[in-house]
Amino acid sequence: MTLKLNAIFILVMSVFVISCNQNKKAEKEMPTRKQVSAKEILGNPEYLAISYGGYRKKSRDSQPSLQELKNDLKILSAMGIKVIRTYNVQVPLPHASNILKAIDELNKEDANFEMYVMxxxxxxxxNAWTGQPVNHDVESPGNAAEIARAVVLANQYPDIVKVIAVGNEAMVKWAESYYVQPNIILKWVNHLQGLKQLDRLPKDLWITSSDDFASWGGGEDFYHVEDLENLVKAVDYISMHCYPYHNTHYNPQFWGVPDSEEQLSDKEKVDAAMKRAVQFSKKQYDSVTNYMKSLGVNKPIHIGETGWATTSKGFYGINGSKATDEYKQGLYYKMMREWTNSNNISCFYFEAFNEQWKDAEHPNGSENHFGLFTIDGKAKYPIWDLVDQGVFEGLTRNGNPITKTYNGDKEALMKQVLVPPALNDIMAHR
Known part of the structure; x- marks a missing residue:
């Protein structure tokens, strides 16, 4: 009996030792996921950024499924995107929380998958969005719960959420439907910074607000108030928006073809106008930099939004500034990436995919067409080269493989390109 027990003991111990050795070997072979902070990510050209919404339908009531989000994230990862920006955590819209869940699952499925979230x-x-008279000096009672939900998600996914942005274009005065005064944004930025000090948020989580360049002091003097000065000092970095696309209508002097370029070919006129558009963005970036430094502050400034639409029946189309087509989008995208990457500026390009809920009543409204991809997964001209490189092989959107718009026929694309109007004509009509 004793011999039998000894044999059983030896057998059990042998199995235990083998199991331990196998576990140690597995642990050794398992890649260690690197931990990076917002400070290491933002401004690093190896971490390309983009604004992302996964909505397919004309209403946000139709939420994309978890699998649809995962398919999108794989597409973005294939094109080198490692940081995405979301916009709200509002009830009953689980879009942002589902994105975080999708990234978490992808991380577990593939140790090499890497994606972070602003x-x-x-x-x-x-009274924003209620039909009642709005009061820009008083905040919505729902703001506190929105901030609380963001805090919960940042703590639930600390390895994914690297930035919390308080508001989106929430201070700019043309956002008449909902804008607030800077003191309200400052209140919530200070609240989040305080939670970091109390170890109720990760210490390396960065806090900002993402707003128009004018709201950050780069525009009219009436934005230059004490609360904005304090906000500049309170955020970890400034997230500013710049849209020369919109300014082809609202401030078009840079856009019109000057007399000195009238002898150029149509393509050369377009190319020159797009170079001026990028210079316009640089000028707005510099204006925010100058205002910040005038306050004795020196911290990072990144671009929270900039983009170029590919369809418009309104201000920016054939009856307007003639700014809209895929060729121009391609030039803008590539030049902005080149400039920001070479200057260690993160650029959350707007946006990844077309979303038709933004202007549901007007299918050809420009807001529906800022994506680098169409809703059904066609890659627009800016990223045709990635299709050629095969980076999207095996990936799909809505069940469709990733192919090129215009079937890759650049000649057909160029037939849709509109030449900007003459500068003299623009000035004569203003």
Whole structure:
């Protein structure tokens, strides 16, 4: 009996030792996921950034499935994107939380998958979107819960959420439907910074607000108030928006073809105008930099949004500034990436995919067409080269493989390109 027990003991111990050795070997072979902070990510050209919404339908009531989000994220990862920006954590819209869940699952499925999030918390004023008179000096009672939800998600996914952005274009005065005064944004930025000090948020989580360049002091003097000065000092970095596309209508002097370029070919006129558009973005970036430094502050400034639409029946189309087509989008995208990457500026390019809910009543409204991909997964001209390189092989959107718009026929694309109007004509009509 004793011999039998000894044999059983030896057998059990042998199995235990083999199991331990196998576990140690597995642990050794398992790649260690690197931990990076916002400070290491932002401004690093190895971490390309983009604004992302996964909505396919004309209403946000139709939420994309978890698998649809994962398919999108794989597409973005294939093109080198490692940081995405979301916009709200509002109830009952689980879009941002589902994105975080999708990234978490992809991380577990593939140790080499790497994606981080700039998590937006929507901020607006009293009576915004209600049909009642808005009060821009008083905030919505829903803001506190929105911030609280962002805090929960940042703590639930600390390895994914690297930035919380308080508000989106929430201070700029043309956002008449919902804008708030800077003191409201400052209140919530200080609140989040305080939670970091109390170890109730990760210490290396960065806090900002993402807003128009003018809201960050780069525009009219009436934005230059004490609360903005304090906000500049309170954020970990400035996230500014610049849209020369919109300014082809609202401030078009840079866009029109000057007399000195009238002898150029149509393509040369377009190319020259797009170079001026990028210079316009640089000028707005510099204006924010100058304002910040005038306050004795020196911290990073990154671009939270910039982009170029490919369809418009309104201000920017054939009856307007003639700014809209895929060729121009391609030039803008590539030149902005070149400039920002070479200057260690993160650029959350707007946006990844077309979203038709933004202007649901007008299918050809420009807001529906800022994506680098169409809703059904066609790659627009800016990223045709990635299709050629095969980076999207095996990936799909809505069940469709990733192919080129225009079937890759650049000649057909160029037939849709509109030449900007003459500068003299622009000035004569203003």
């Amino acid at each position: 998590l937006g918390a929507w901020i607006d004023c009293l």
